[in-house]
Amino acid sequence: NLLNAxxxxxxxxxxxxxxxxxxxxxxxxxxxxxNCVPALEKTATADxxxxxxxxxxxxxxxxxxxxxGCLLLxxxxxxxxxxxxxxxPPTPASAGCLATLANLLNRDLGVAAALxxxxxxxxxxxxxxxxxxxxxxxxxxxRALWNICNTFAGKEAAVEAEVFETLGRVCSDGSAGxxxxxxxxxxx
Numbered sequence: 001n002l003l004n005a006x007x008x009x010x011x012x013x014x015x016x017x018x019x020x021x022x023x024x025x026x027x028x029x030x031x032x033x034x035n036c037v038p039a040l041e042k043t044a045t046a047d048x049x050x051x052x053x054x055x056x057x058x059x060x061x062x063x064x065x066x067x068x069g070c071l072l073l074x075x076x077x078x079x080x081x082x083x084x085x086x087x088x089p090p091t092p093a094s095a096g097c098l099a100t101l102a103n104l105l106n107r108d109l110g111v112a113a114a115l116x117x118x119x120x121x122x123x124x125x126x127x128x129x130x131x132x133x134x135x136x137x138x139x140x141x142x143r144a145l146w147n148i149c150n151t152f153a154g155k156e157a158a159v160e161a162e163v164f165e166t167l168g169r170v171c172s173d174g175s176a177g178x179x180x181x182x183x184x185x186x187x188x
Contacts, residue, residue: 003039003056008049015043015052019059028069037063037076045082050092057096064103074104080113087122095137098126102140105147111154120148120157127166135175142170142181149188158185 002014018036021027031037040063043056060083063069073079083097101119104110114120126141145163148154163185170182 003036003043008047008052011043011047011049011052012055015040015055015059019055019062022059022062022069023065025066025068028063028066028072031063032072037073037079041076041079041082044093044097045086053091053093054096057093057100060100061096061103064100067107070104070107070109073100074109077113080104080110080119081117084114084117084119084122087119088125095134095140098137098140098144102143102147105144108147108151111148111151114144114148115153115157119144120154120161120163123148124161124163124166127170135178138170138174138178139181142178142185146181146185146188149185155188 002010003018005011005014018027018031018040022031036059040056040059044053044060047053047056060073063073080101083101086097087094101110101114105114123141123145127138127145145158149158167182167186171179171186174182
């Protein structure tokens with residue numbers, strides 16, 4: 001209920017507490033019982049206050065770190081499309097939305113929805129515009145792309161989006177972790 005409070009500080013604190021609770025199995029059960037996912041997703045993707053959106057996106061990341069949390073997230077059907085839409089143009093919550101997507105796709109959840117929502121071109125745009133200081137975002141984008149490429153439809157989407165030029169650039173100019181992930185994407 002506090003995610004809908006009129007005060008931004010209250011909304012941000014509520015999202016932070018949900019994220020902290022989501023680190024424990026019992027907290028994820030409580031989040032499920034309280035139907036937190038729709039409120040967190042809405043707050044992360046649509047709240048006008050940057051700190052609130054960022055806190056809600058961080059809570060989604062915490063939920064997505066476990067298999068049961070991913071199942072809880074993916075049960076909220078439009079979440080993959082809405083998180084994908086939140087990547088462009090970049091917002092304060094984009095990094096959390098991207099990390100959540102990478103975690104969901106790591107468990108082969110939501111790949112069809114990600115492809116339908118145009119995630120591959122968005123990932124390539126993020127990689128093309130990658131700031132070397134934002135290595136975490138680049139690594140999350142590569143993790144998501146690799147997981148997508150592990151499916152037949154994902155391979156087709158990646159080839160159609162002409163990923164190899166971007167992957168080649170990352171393989172030559174990226175950090176050691178980025179090079180490893182980019183090579184994995186190319187191999188997939």
